[in-house]
Structures are given as C-alpha cells and as structure tokens.
Amino acid sequence: MKKITAAITGVNGYVPEYILGNQELETMVDTNDEWITTRTGIKERRILKGEGKGSSVMGIKAVQGLLEKTGTKAEEIDLLICSTVTPDMQFPATGNIIAEAVGAKNAFSYDMNAACSGFLYALITGSQFIETGKHKKVVVVGTDKMSSIVDYSDRATCIIFGDGAGAVLLEPNEDGLGIQDSILRTDGSGEAYLHMKAGGSRYPASEETLAKNWHTIHQDGSTVFKFAVSRMADTAEELAKKHQLSGDDINWLVPHQANKRIIDATARRIDIPDEKVMMNIQRYGNTTNGTLPLCLWDYENQLKKGDTLILAAFGGGFTWGAIYLTWAYDAK
Ligand code: UT7
Numbered sequence: 161m162k163k164i165t166a167a168i169t170g171v172n173g174y175v176p177e178y179i180l181g182n183q184e185l186e187t188m189v190d191t192n193d194e195w196i197t198t199r200t201g202i203k204e205r206r207i208l209k210g211e212g213k214g215s216s217v218m219g220i221k222a223v224q225g226l227l228e229k230t231g232t233k234a235e236e237i238d239l240l241i242c243s244t245v246t247p248d249m250q251f252p253a254t255g256n257i258i259a260e261a262v263g264a265k266n267a268f269s270y271d272m273n274a275a276c277s278g279f280l281y282a283l284i285t286g287s288q289f290i291e292t293g294k295h296k297k298v299v300v301v302g303t304d305k306m307s308s309i310v311d312y313s314d315r316a317t318c319i320i321f322g323d324g325a326g327a328v329l330l331e332p333n334e335d336g337l338g339i340q341d342s343i344l345r346t347d348g349s350g351e352a353y354l355h356m357k358a359g360g361s362r363y364p365a366s367e368e369t370l371a372k373n374w375h376t377i378h379q380d381g382s383t384v385f386k387f388a389v390s391r392m393a394d395t396a397e398e399l400a401k402k403h404q405l406s407g408d409d410i411n412w413l414v415p416h417q418a419n420k421r422i423i424d425a426t427a428r429r430i431d432i433p434d435e436k437v438m439m440n441i442q443r444y445g446n447t448t449n450g451t452l453p454l455c456l457w458d459y460e461n462q463l464k465k466g467d468t469l470i471l472a473a474f475g476g477g478f479t480w481g482a483i484y485l486t487w488a489y490d491a492k
Contacts, residue, residue, distance in 0.1 A: 162334040163334070164290065164291055164332045164334060165291065165334075165336060165337060165338040165339060165340070166286070166287035166288075166290035166291055166298075166330045166333070166338045166339050167331055167332070167333035167338030167339070167486075167488035168328045168329065168330060168338065168456070168487070168488060169230060169488060170226055170328065171226070171326065171327070171329075171456045171457050171460055172222050172225040172226035172229055172326065173225075173324065173325065173326040173327075173450070173453060173457035173458070174218050174219075174221035174222040174225065174324065174325045175206040175218075175322075175323070175324040176207060176208040176324070177206070178206060178207045178209050179205075179206060180204060180205050180206070180207045181203065181204040182196045182197070182319075185319055188312055189312070189313060189314075189315040189319075191315045196319045199421070200319065200320060200419050200420060200421075200441070200445075201420025201421070201423075201439075201441050202319065202320065202420075202441055202442060202445045202446075203442045204443060204445070205322025205323070205443075205444055205447075206323050206444060206447075207307045207322065207323055208305050208307065208323045213305075214246070214247070214248030214249075215244050215247060215248060215254055215303040215304055215305045215325070216248045216254045216257040216261070216303070218303045218325035219242060219254060219258045219301045219303035219325045220257075220258050220261045220262060221325070222301055222303065222325040222326055222327040222453070223240070223258055223262050223301055223327045224262055225327075226299065226327045226328070226329055227262065230329050232297060232329060234262050234263035234264045234265070235264070235265055235266050236297050237259075237262075237264040237266065237267040237297050237298070237299055238266065238267055238268075238294075238295035238296060238297055238298060239267055239268055239269070239286065239289055239295050239297075239298045239299070240255050240258060240264055240267045240268075240298075241269070241270060241271075241272060241282045241285060241286050241298070241299070241300050241301070242254045242255030242258055242270070242271045242272070242282075242301050242302075242303065243271070243274065243278030243279050243281065243282040243300070243302045243303075243449040244273065244302070244303050244304055244448075244449050245273055245275055245278065245304055245306075245309075245448055245449065245476070246304045246305045246306060246308050246448075247271055250360075253269065253271040254303070255269035255270050255271050256269050256270075258301060267299075274346075274475065274477060274479045275354070275448065275475035275476030275477050276418060276449070276451070276473055276474060276476060276479070277416070277474065277475045277477070277480055277481055278302060278448070278449040278479075279300070279302035279326075279449050279450075279452045280344065280452065280471060280481050280482075280483055281344060281479070281481070282302065282449075283300050283339070283452075283483060284342050284483065286298040286299075286300045286330050287338070287339045290330050290332050296332060297329065297331060298329070298330040298331075299327055299328070299329055299330075300327065300330060300453075301325065301327035301453075302325065302326055302327070302448075302449030302450050302451075302452065302453050303324075303325035303449060303450060304324070304449045304450055306321035306322060306323055306446070306448055307321070307322070307323050309356055309375070309377055310376060310377060311373060311376035311377065314376070314377075316379070316381050317379050317381070319445075320418065320419070320445055321377075321445055321446050321447070321448070322446065322447050323447060324444050324447035324450035324451075325447075325449075325450050325454075326450050326452070326453020326454040326456070326457055327453060333488055336486070337465070337466070337486045337488040338485060338486060338488055339483060339484075339485045340403070340484045340485055340486060341399065341402070341403065342399070342481060342482065342483040343395050343398055343481055344479075344480075344481035345479070345480050345481055346477055346479050347477065347478045348477065349478075350384075350476065350477050351477075353379070353387075353478075354377070354378070354379050354380070354384050354475075354477075354478070355377075355378055355476060356374070356375065356376065356377055356378065357369070357374040357375075357378065358372075358375050359374075359375050385419065385421075385422065387478055388418060388419070388422045388474040388480075389421075389426075391478065391480040392415070392416070392425075392426050392472050392473065392480055392482075393425055393426045393428075393429035393430070394429075395472065395481055396413070396426055396429065396430050396472040397429050397430050399484050400430050400470065400484075405484070406431065407430060407431030407432050407433070410430065410432055410436065410468050410469075410470055411464075411467040411468050411469065412436055412437075412438055412459070412467060412468075412469045413426065413427050413430065413436060413437045413438065413470050414438045414452055414456060414469055414470065414471040414472070415427070415437065415438070415455075415471075415472050416451050416452065416472065416473035416474060416475065417439070417444065417445070417446055417447070417454075418441075418446045418451075418474070419441075420441055420442075423439060423441070426472055438455040438456070438458070439455075440455055451473070452471055452473065460491055462491070463490075463491055464490055464491070465487060465488060465490045466486060467487040468484070468485075468486060468487075469483075469486070469487060470482055470483070470484055471483040
C-alpha cells in the first residue's frame with residue numbers, strides 16, 4: 161500500500177474591511193509612521209467592527225470561500241480544527257460555531273491554542289488524521305480578532321496586531337506531495353513575557369482584573385523579539401539541514417508575520433532571498449493564527465505543484481516550529 165501524506169488542496173482567506181493605518185494610530189498613541197515602518201514593516205492592519213462579532217465571523221467567511229473554491233460539500237468535511245487565541249467564548253469552541261455555520265454536519269470540531277504558532281500546530285494535528293487513513297477531508301482554520309484583546313494605549317503592542325482569518329483543506333495524497341516533516345517546540349517559561357493574565361480560571365473577570373488592565377495582551381517586546389529571532393531561525397535551519405535543503409532547493413519561506421526584522425533574520429539564516437519570502441505584514445500586521453494561511457492565500461497564484469515550502473512561526477507560550485511541505489497543485 162502506498163504511503164498517505166496530507167496535502168493542502170485549497171486555501172482561502174478573509175480580512176475585515178476596516179483599515180487601521182499608521183496615520184490613524186498616530187492620533188491614538190504617541191507613535192509615528194516612520195517608527196512603525198522601520199521597526200516592524202507594518203503600514204496598516206484590518207479591524208473587525210460591529211457589536212457581538214467574534215473571531216468566528218471571519219473564520220466562517222474563510223471556510224465558506226474555501227469550500228466554494230475547492231468544490232467541497234460541507235457535509236464531506238470529517239474534521240474542522242480552529243486555531244485561535246481569541247475564541248468567541250471560553251466555550252463552546254469557535255470551531256463548533258464555524259462548523260455549524262458552514263453546514264459541516266458530519267464533522268467533529270474543536271479549538272487549539274498555541275498562540276502565534278497555533279496554525280502550525282493545528283496543521284500538523286490535522287495532517288495526522290489524514291495520514292492514518294481515517295479522515296479524507298480536514299479543514300484547518302486560523303482566526304483571530306486581536307483587536308478584542310489589544311490595549312490601544314500601549315504603543316509598543318497595539319501597533320503590531322490586526323484581525324484576520326485563513327483556512328486550508330487537507331486531503332490524502334499518494335504521490336508524496338503535502339506535509340513532509342515538522343519540528344514543533346514549546347518553552348513554558350515564556351509565560352512571563354507574553355500573556356493575557358485574566359479571563360481564565362486563575363483570575364476570572366472581576367472589577368479588580370478590569371482595573372488592573374489584565375484582560376489585554378502583556379508583551380515584553382524586546383525579550384520576545386530576541387527569542388523569536390533565534391528560535392524561529394534555529395528551527396527552520398534544523399529542518400532544512402535534516403532534509404539537506406539548501407536555499408536553492410526551497411521555493412518559498414512562509415514565515416509568521418510578527419515583525420519584518422524577525423522574518424528577514426529567519427530568511428537570512430536559511431539563505432532565502434527576499435523574492436522567495438512570503439510577506440504581507442505591511443497590509444495586515446500580526447493576525448496571530450491568521451498569518452500563515454493569509455500568506456498562502458495571497459501567494460497562491462504564484463505557487464506550483466512540487467514547490468518546496470518551509471513554514472515557520474514563533475509565539476506566546478513560548479511556542480515555535482517549522483513545517484516542510486511540498487505544494488500539491490498549480491494555481492488555477
Ligand atoms: O507574534 C507573537 C510574538 N511577538 C513578536 O514576535 C513581537 C516581537 N517584538 C517586536 O516585534 C518588537 O519588540 C516591538 C515591535 C514590539 C518593539 O520594537 P523594539 O524595537 O523592540 O522596541 P523597544 O520595545 O525596545 O522600544 C525601543 C524604544 C523605546 O523608547 P526608549 O526607551 O528607547 O526611549 C520605546 O518606548 O521605542 C519606543 N517605542 C515606540 N516609539 C514610537 C515603543 N513603541 C513605540 C511606538 N512608537 N509605537
């Protein structure tokens with residue numbers, strides 16, 4: 161029997177309409193376009209407006225478009241995994257809400273949280289269900305409404321994040337295309353440097369947690385930056401070396417979009433020139449679980465069957481990792 165690999169057979173993205181540009185941020189906090197551009201590479205990000213709208217709103221749009229593009233019936237989906245740090249609610253899972261809205265009646269669905277590395281973790285988790293032969297169609301959707309947990313008076317953090325979602329379809333492949341290998345890592349000591357303190361079981365919402373501003377992201381930016389640069393680059397390099405992939409062998413680096421300087425450092429380490437690095441941070445900022453699928457969506461037309469891709473991410477936890485995959489289809 162031929163070995164089954166899990167291949168991405170379609171990708172779709174969704175970003176909300178409202179554009180929060182650097183100029184508008186200048187009116188909100190003490191910052192300026194030049195600082196944001198040179199320190200992060202970000203020019204604008206999208207914000208989901210409207211009362212009662214959570215991350216599922218964007219996830220639903222991303223998955224609906226994915227099913228349409230790939231000609232997939234919602235009832236055919238076996239499993240839907242949603243990676244998010246901004247679920248609509250503590251429970252039920254945002255994945256359940258998305259599955260219900262798209263009509264995935266035969267799927268089981270759940271959420272995963274590995275902060276900015278969530279999509280990497282979810283993609284590898286979804287791929288295992290395909291590789292065993294148990295499931296034929298798995299949707300992995302990354303969605304985050306980061307604007308719901310950003311403190312817009314903290315200039316070092318609010319300039320980075322934006323809202324968005326992306327989704328991929330995973331299907332079995334018997335020609336060796338799809339996910340080849342991965343290295344995923346965690347270091348829980350990172351909690352101190354990147355977290356949202358309240359709203360969970362340790363500090364449920366109270367007047368005190370609100371007064372202390374514990375329901376928004378706390379980030380020690382420069383510490384996270386140093387870890388991100390070394391860990392993301394180390395892991396991408398380790399994976400490339402393990403498979404004897406030189407810069408020439410790799411067609412695309414698909415990096416988490418947190419800071420252009422982190423992306424550049426990772427690309428340099430594995431010897432990838434700028435034109436082979438997917439980058440949309442200038443338009444969307446850091447959409448956390450949305451960054452990787454939004455990159456694949458933006459660059460889908462340039463991807464060819466057989467292309468070698470390295471996906472890499474770093475995030476809260478700390479969590480980080482890299483995936484080596486072979487693209488399975490030519491752009492239509
Ligand atoms: O995706 C999840 C993981 N997250 C990341 O990977 C983010 C990693 N960290 C970063 O991207 C960067 O650390 C930031 C973009 C968050 C901050 O950039 P930085 O170059 O590390 O700046 P810094 O925090 O070291 O601050 C340098 C200076 C400070 O001023 P002084 O103390 O030197 O006078 C800050 O107060 O820049 C100041 N500053 C700003 N100035 C203008 C911080 N934020 C701003 C701002 N506008 N928005």
